[in-house]
Amino acid sequence: MKKNNGRLLTIFALFVYMFTLVPLVIITGAAFGSDDYLRFPPGGFSLKWVENIFRVEMFVRTFKISLEVAVIGTMLALIVGIPAAYALSRYDFSGKRFLQGVFLSPVLVPGIVFGFSLLNFLIIKYQMPVYTSLLIGHTVIIMPYIIRVISSALENFDYSIEEAALSLGAGKIKTFFIIVLPNIASGVIAAFILAFINSFNNVPVSIFLTGPGVSTLPIQMMSYVEYYFDPTIAALSVILMGMTIILMLIIEKTLGLNYFTK
Amino acid sequence: MRNNKLVYLLLLPGLLVLILFLVAPLFSTIFQTFKGETGLTFAKYSDFFTESYHRKVYFRTLKLALMTTVIAVILGFPTAYYISRVSKRIRGLYIILAVFPLLTSPVVRSFSWMVILGRNGLINTLLLKLNLIQEPLRLLYNELAIVIGLVYLFLPLMIMSLVGVMENIEEDLVEAAESLGATRKEIFLKIIFPLSIPGLIVGSVLVFTGSITAYTTPQLLGGSDTTVLATLIYQNAMSLFDWDTASVVATIMIVTTVVITALINKLSSKLNA
DSSP: OOOOOOOHHHHHHHHHHHHHOOOHHHHHHHHOOOSSSSSSOOOOOHHHHHHHHHHHHHHHHHHHHHHHHHHHHHHHHHHHHHHHHHHHHHHTTTTTTHHHHHHHHHGGOOHHHHHHIIIIIEEEEEOHHHHHHHHHHHHHHHHHHHHHHHHHHTTTSHHHOOOOOHTTTHHHHHHHHIIHHHHHHHHHHHHHHHHHHHHHHOOOGGSSSOTTBBHHHHHHHHHHHHHHHSHHHHHHHHHHHHHHHHHHHHHHTTTTTGGGOO | HHHHHHHOOOOOOHHHHHIIIIIHHHOOOHHHHHSSSSSSSOHHHHHHHHHHHHHHHHHHHHHHHHHHHHHHHOOOOOOHHHHHSSOOHHHHHHHHHHHHHHHHHHHHHHHHHHHHSSSSHHHHHHHHHHTTOOSOOOOSSSHHHHHHHHHHHHHHHHHHHHHHHHHHHHHHHHHHHHHHHHHHHHHIIIHHHHHHHHHHHHHHHHHHHHHHHHHHHHHHHHHHHHHHHHHHHHHHIIOOOOOHHHHHHHHHHHHHHHHHHHHHHHHHHHHHH
């Protein structure tokens, strides 16, 4: 049994949690206001700003692009990431630690620097299309999440099952798809969700990789805020928070939220 | 040695992606900044720092990041200690409530402070109603707004880093100290704090480097006279089309984060020794 916390400490912790949560409650309140400009507390209740999201064509369009980039980027990162994660956790070889570091390195590079470098290198120097570059950028930033989550799923996998399948004559590739992959399925789902969230919310990389007809939802939201100060963004925020809650439920079911304190 | 071949085959696609699309673009950007008319030169860096505006932006960025980190530690440490001591079920709830903002879009989270600090926001409305002010205060688009936004952004990260370490502190240790007559203060200073240092280091590195490189928050909550390194890169690249300066700032940002991470890590290994 743990000892009780002091009263002062309890009050302090509750105060800190209020600080982290109240702004999100306020934004929810502002989303359902009836005023024409953003204010809190709102003058009355209305759903018109939620409706307005779907009337602003660029939000609908960039939402689709964000969704597409996050899903395709995550798929690509899974395709190159799963074999790497498997190699890194299954085998011992020289330079293993170094390579582990290399695969996790995108998370250490400041997004704004990476985004600018991609613009510099892919779009300006090699004349790559903006959309392709955006997809590539997201694939790279997603990679560390895939490697880390899949590797930790593989740590818990009992490789003797794989040995058994191999000794019974199944080929290496067949064994991987029939034995290994199904056993780490929840890890793959968790990796997918985490990667998806990070791609979908990304600003600093995407902001350099936009062009005519190509932009993501967060970027569009930022430029909207610069010109309009009405509750549309608040309403959109509520929808995004709803999405986050659903994805968190999936993470809790697959990975467990304790993952974040590791 | 058959395995070795297989290993490299499995790693190859991922490595290729990283080399072509991460290492090459970064090196190309960094290399550009050292290229002079004849050979390699540091001229672009001395030019950059000669301008007082650039120095101001650089030190502002460091100052805001330092303030953010200190405040995050002050708020996060006691909170994490509290969370690590409640029952497992309630701890899970606290962790969920800290992870939720972490997974919510930074645009949404910065925007929420525009609603609170704005002209018609919560604070101004409240102060006007109470007749404490006659005119709405200008709370947005300054350094304070950026610090508030950054603390808000990174506090959950600090709390999670600390809880991860603190929940592994053996309760037996605390009980043993208690039975030997140690006071609460002594227990905190001699057991809890020293054992929490690894989490404190990880949290501080994450928050400090995160604050130095943050773009969304200073862009939304800061104004034209509170430019930081990240917004300076963007302005130079996208508004001024000054690619050289943008590349120089990008390189400075990388060097700064690497140096600071190394310094904090070195400091921690010294403390542990």
